[in-house]
Amino acid sequence: MASQTAIDHDSKEFDTKAGVKGLVDAGILNIPEIFVRPAEELNSAKKNIEVPIIDLSDIGSGNRRKEIVNEVRIAAGKWGFFQVINHGIPLSVLDEMMEGIRLFNEQDLELKKEMHGRDGAKHVQFSSFDLHTSETADWRDTLTLSLSHLGSDPDPSEMPSVCRRSTVEYIKHMKRLAKTLFELLSEALGLRPDHLGSMGCCRGCSILAHYYPACPQPELALGIRKHSDAGILTLLLQNHIGGLQVLHNGQWFDVNPARGSFVVNIGDLLQILSNDKFKSVKHRVTANHVGPRISVPCFFSGDSSQLDEAFGPIKELISEANLPRYKEFLLKEYLAKAVSSPLDDKPPIDYYKL
Numbered sequence: 593m594a595s596q597t598a599i600d601h602d603s604k605e606f607d608t609k610a611g612v613k614g615l616v617d618a619g620i621l622n623i624p625e626i627f628v629r630p631a632e633e634l635n636s637a638k639k640n641i642e643v644p645i646i647d648l649s650d651i652g653s654g655n656r657r658k659e660i661v662n663e664v665r666i667a668a669g670k671w672g673f674f675q676v677i678n679h680g681i682p683l684s685v686l687d688e689m690m691e692g693i694r695l696f697n698e699q700d701l702e703l704k705k706e707m708h709g710r711d712g713a714k715h716v717q718f719s720s721f722d723l724h725t726s727e728t729a730d731w732r733d734t735l736t737l738s739l740s741h742l743g744s745d746p747d748p749s750e751m752p753s754v755c756r757r758s759t760v761e762y763i764k765h766m767k768r769l770a771k772t773l774f775e776l777l778s779e780a781l782g783l784r785p786d787h788l789g790s791m792g793c794c795r796g797c798s799i800l801a802h803y804y805p806a807c808p809q810p811e812l813a814l815g816i817r818k819h820s821d822a823g824i825l826t827l828l829l830q831n832h833i834g835g836l837q838v839l840h841n842g843q844w845f846d847v848n849p850a851r852g853s854f855v856v857n858i859g860d861l862l863q864i865l866s867n868d869k870f871k872s873v874k875h876r877v878t879a880n881h882v883g884p885r886i887s888v889p890c891f892f893s894g895d896s897s898q899l900d901e902a903f904g905p906i907k908e909l910i911s912e913a914n915l916p917r918y919k920e921f922l923l924k925e926y927l928a929k930a931v932s933s934p935l936d937d938k939p940p941i942d943y944y945k946l
């Protein structure tokens with residue numbers, strides 16, 4: 593692992609506001625030391641087992657809905673991850689979102705630099721993320737498009753013009769799909785379909801757009817290090833390159849991209865709400881010889897109107913036989929911990945375990 597002095601030196605050298613893509617464009621053959629991970633973090637994935645794929649067609653018909661709810665219950669409880677197909681969002685919306693993000697990253701560098709920043713002060717920022725706070729950097733550039741739990745939704749005029757229209761359209765569809773998924777997840781917990789929705793779960797949504805350039809030494813780096821998502825639910829769109837892996841029974845498994853699908857994963861907050869009936873699992877993204885890989889996760893983590901609300905396991909799920917596994921906390925306390933800690937630190941969920 594790189595020494596702290598090497599990290600400081602390397603990250604200053606690297607921090608040209610051109611991001612990881614800037615390194616690739618400069619034609620580097622060896623990746624800087626700040627990206628090199630210890631060998632034990634780079635163990636490979638098992639093949640031939642897929643995370644569940646759930647087909648949402650005919651969701652309104654009684655018997656099929658029961659089956660879908662059952663599939664969601666198993667996937668959320670055993671894997672914490674699943675993919676959904678036939679979700680009703682037109683392919684053109686997904687393609688335009690991806691294209692907008694590609695255009696943003698591949699536009700003239702001087703224009704891109706105007707959006708550069710990592711202090712969280714603006715709704716829309718582009719950077720190599722936690723470059724200065726983590727021991728090892730991820731092989732990716734990230735555009736933050738909104739952090740609605742920290743304030744109001746961003747004014748579309750704050751968004752980069754190349755992806756503004758596509759992002760506004762995309763967010764509308766994400767909110768609709770999230771409503772459907774929260775209904776299914778509520779039913780899978782044995783609750784009324786509107787239970788999670790009426791708690792405000794689908795209110796705030798934050799978008800990140802990751803751009804993972806091709807890497808000259810992918811065997812040494814990660815696109816995004818092992819972590820679980822701190823929020824309630826994540827819906828993720830990825831292009832065809834692949835690299836997302838989930839940890840299941842102590843082994844890494846690939847989440848192979850299926851055209852037109854969304855990856856859905858349970859966040860730490862939903863694991864808490866469900867009192868561990870649903871699992872929030874660790875995942876990571878490998879670096880790859882080919883690229884760019886583009887992904888757009890949309891995180892549902894509550895919004896600014898809920899910051900003073902108490903969160904904890906849902907009362908209806910608690911009984912003598914199923915005692916609470918977490919203590920209650922204020923959402924604002926939790927989110928402050930999530931925002932201030934780098935991905936490899938102690939996650940906020942660990943503070944509330946009983």
Ligand SMILES: O=C(O)CCC(=O)C(=O)O
Binds near residue numbers: 800875
């Ligand atoms: O790019 C991906 O597939 C995963 C991104 C991710 O895990 C995250 O942003 O939390």
Ligand SMILES: [Fe+2]
Binds near residue numbers: 819820821875
């Ligand atoms: Fe994640």
